[in-house]
Amino acid sequence: MNAPAVISLGCRMNIAESERMRAMLAGEQNLVVVNSCAVTGEALRQTRQAIRRARAAHPTARLVVTGCAAEIDREAIGAMDEVDGLVANAAKLDPRAWNVAGDAPPHAPARTRAFIAVQNGCDHACTFCVIPQGRGTSRSLTVAEVLRETEVHLAAGVKEVVLTGVDLTSWGHDLPSAPRLGALVAAILEAFPALPRLRLSSVDGIEIDAALFDLLAHEPRVMPHLHLSLQHGADLILKRMKRRHSRADAVDLVARLKALRPDIAIGADLIAGFPTEDEAHHAANLAIIDELDIVHAHIFPFSPRPGTPAARMPQLPRDVVKARAADLRARAARRRAAWLAGLVGETLPVLAERDGTGYAPNYARVALPEGTAAGSIVDVKVREAREGLLG
Known part of the structure; x- marks a missing residue:
């Protein structure tokens, strides 16, 4: 692997921080970072699972864990055979913690x-x-x-x-x-x-x-x-x-x-x-x-x-x-x-994601016409609500 893989679990805070880490570590090779969560016992289980999957997918990479699990359950996470190192949650956005240059360019978002x-x-x-x-x-x-x-x-x-x-x-x-x-x-x-x-x-x-x-x-x-x-x-x-x-x-x-x-x-x-x-x-x-x-x-x-x-x-x-x-x-x-059924018949401005769906202002998920450009805002007349998705 050439670019670092950053795996984000848990909250939107972790999503935001993972994007910044991805930019900060852009020059690093053969590196996997698991930005972990420990808000519940289930979140901690999912963190361990993500670490094992990451190691299986990248057997030769350096695997580093940061995030809340690396702080709260530091000893147990650090003892996992798959883990090569830990970075303190408070230091995850500090280039010095990763031994990289501190003048990374501003990061462009990987999301819409x-x-x-x-x-x-x-x-x-x-x-x-x-x-x-x-x-x-x-x-x-x-x-x-x-x-x-x-x-x-x-x-x-x-x-x-x-x-x-x-x-x-x-x-x-x-x-x-x-x-x-x-x-x-x-x-x-x-x-x-x-x-x-x-x-x-x-x-x-x-x-x-x-x-x-x-x-x-x-x-x-x-x-x-x-x-x-x-x-x-x-x-x-x-x-x-x-x-x-x-x-x-x-x-x-x-x-x-x-x-x-x-x-x-x-x-x-x-x-x-x-x-x-x-x-x-x-x-x-x-x-x-x-x-x-x-x-x-x-x-x-x-x-x-x-x-x-x-x-x-x-x-x-x-x-x-x-x-x-x-x-x-x-x-x-x-x-x-x-609620979704009540939105049928309305026309909603939808911000297109990359998976063929998007979000209305009220955060309803809406299926979009094929070929809709990711990142565009398009008006969609809702014709049905099915399995949690408007279309």
């Missing part, structure tokens, strides 16, 4: 959408989460740094920018004058009036500032798609998770947004089978899907992570956790199917 990691780390202490162990404390890029990276992507022809972060809505807390995320979004839109689409990755709803709310509600270039780091629909479980919002906070936020922008599509992360969750809590978790009209649901069966407070709480039987996750997925699938 540009993922820009504007924030990293987290200062909160949710009882189930190991991410602060893998990512460290919250830190932000400056507005100038974000604008420079955005300019590189736009010069390469990207038509949608996705802002990402471990705790995206905490962006700016560590910068002079502590600006809020709404100010960053406004600065990007003002600096690049030709940018057609800006999207946010997962956000903590309780931290949405007034300026950001106004942009989500009224700015057509900010996509009508809000993915909430919700985690649960029962207040007692939210308290035991050490989340900072209540069920009512989430309901109020979504109601206010939908009153101003009815087409906004809501996504959310939900955990099934958190320790001490009873049938009433599970029922509240199911009900929040319908109450918030969640059409982009990410369902996670609870997975105890070593060293977290939740791992020391009374655990539910695994079969109960799996069954409740299946209940949530089934409820979410019904809600999503109904």
Whole structure:
């Protein structure tokens, strides 16, 4: 192999960082990098699987692991026979950690959408989460740094920018004058009036500032798609998770947004089978899907992570956790199917990907006519909804 292979697992942060590593390591030969994830036990299993597959595919390459698993489960990952070395998560974008020159040219995106990691780390202490162990404390890029990276992507022809972060809505807390995320979004839109689409990755709803709310509600270039780091629909479980919002906070936020922008599509992360969750809590978790009209649901069966407070709480039987996750997925699938069916007959502007599909502003996936150029935005009249795909 000539160019390095960078394998990315997990969150959009890893996708953004993998693109930067790919550019930074462009001159390296016979190198495989696994940018790992450890947010759940399943994510860690998938990381190990990816390492073994990478070694089988590249038996003579130098295989280096970075990312959260390399930080949180460093000893076990480093002991794998397939692994030649580890790079600390905090150092993955530092050329010195890879012994390469530090003057790599700005990277052109390998995707039709540009993922820009504007924030990293987290200062909160949710009882189930190991991410602060893998990512460290919250830190932000400056507005100038974000604008420079955005300019590189736009010069390469990207038509949608996705802002990402471990705790995206905490962006700016560590910068002079502590600006809020709404100010960053406004600065990007003002600096690049030709940018057609800006999207946010997962956000903590309780931290949405007034300026950001106004942009989500009224700015057509900010996509009508809000993915909430919700985690649960029962207040007692939210308290035991050490989340900072209540069920009512989430309901109020979504109601206010939908009153101003009815087409906004809501996504959310939900955990099934958190320790001490009873049938009433599970029922509240199911009900929040319908109450918030969640059409982009990410369902996670609870997975105890070593060293977290939740791992020391009374655990539910695994079969109960799996069954409740299946209940949530089934409820979410019904809600999503109904939403997609309701889009039939509409004409949607779709950003074309390279696989013959693309994304509408509301993040619905749409099949495109054969030959549609990747990276173009085309109007598509929706004629059917089938198996989660509009066409």
